[in-house]
Amino acid sequence: MLCLNSAWIAVMVASGLMEFWMLLAASFAQGVGFAFMGPARNAFIGSLVGREAVGNAIVLQQLSMNGTRVVGPALAGVFISLAFIGVAGVYVMTATGFLVAILTVWRLPAGEPEERAETTSPMRDLVDGVRYVWSRPAVATLILTSFALTAFAFPFQSFLPSLAEDIYDAGSEGLGVLSAVQAVGAVVAVVLVAGIAGRASAWGQQLVLALAFGGSVTLLGFANNFATGLGAILLVGAASAGFQSLNNALSISYSDSRYHGRVQSLNMLSWSLFGIASMPIGVVADLIGIRETLMIAGVLGVGAVLALHVVGRVWGAEEDRHVVPDSA
Secondary structure, eight states: OHHHHHHHHHHHHHHTOOOHHHHHHHHHHHHHHHHHHHHHHHHHHHHHHOGGGHHHHHHHHHHHHHHHHHHHHHHHHHHHHSTTTHHHHHHHHHHHHHHHHHHHHHTSOOOSSOOOSSOOOHHHHHHHHHHHHHHOHHHHHHHHHHHHHHHHTTTHHHHHHHIIIIISOOHHHHHHHHHHHHHHHHHHHHHHHGGGTTSTTHHHHHHHHHHHHHHHHHHHHHOOSHHHHHHHHHHHHHHHHHHHHHHHHHHHHTSOGGGHHHHHHHHHHHHHHHHHHHHHHHHHHHHHOHHHHHHHHHHHHHHHHHHHHHHHHHHTHHHHTTSOOTTO
16 A cells, blocks of 8 residues: 555656645555554564564664664655656655565565454454553553653654744754754664663663653753754654654563554554644644743653553552563
């Protein structure tokens, strides 16, 4: 689906028939495609490498994704500037990349669990997944923390263009530098957390990174010039990527393999809040200012993480972390 999505955009651009509504349709299709592929991919990784290495494998995947955020836009900018490649050529390359991925994944062994004999509806699977997560306080705490930070802190991403243009007076070039610095911070953080994904200290490190994520968004709000903004966005990129990597790795590690897909689907659902929450937070930013909104959003994120940590301890998340899943 993602391969064909890039291919038809390439054809429309090359033929001169491209219109704005086509980009909206392509964005919608891409969102649907990744919503299906993301949870399945994370669950499949757990099946391929086994429980003892799943944390490191998930972090390695995050390293790959954040690394392409540094290299991809830069290469695309270079290729677009070349007359014999251009925008259409970049979309052809994207479609080709997806095709290579399809052929590579096709050679992998079948994953676990095996196909179920009975047929169930998506809604029934969703309810079953929610019930399972509710029965595992550690997993529930991880997912709820992801929900909270995605809703409060992650919409900072939507404000980067306005920060670059209106606050820092740096224009589109400044936006590119901000995005690149954020991605570099993310890559460095993921490399550093890769070694602790499978350790007992990973739970505490995940909490520290969650608090650092919210705190760094508040710090970004305090930054009133481009130089301090670069320092803040470096911390935001590092903390957000490190938190996301460990959160995903732990949610898989603490779940039974037959529920990996459903647990990761709930985790992926939290990222839908990013787009939904961006609009009301944007309205608040119009009323009180972008920097003030970032300060408040970061503080709310930190408060939510602390509250969930306390609730999790009362709920039994600390004890649940030491319960070995049935499928181990």
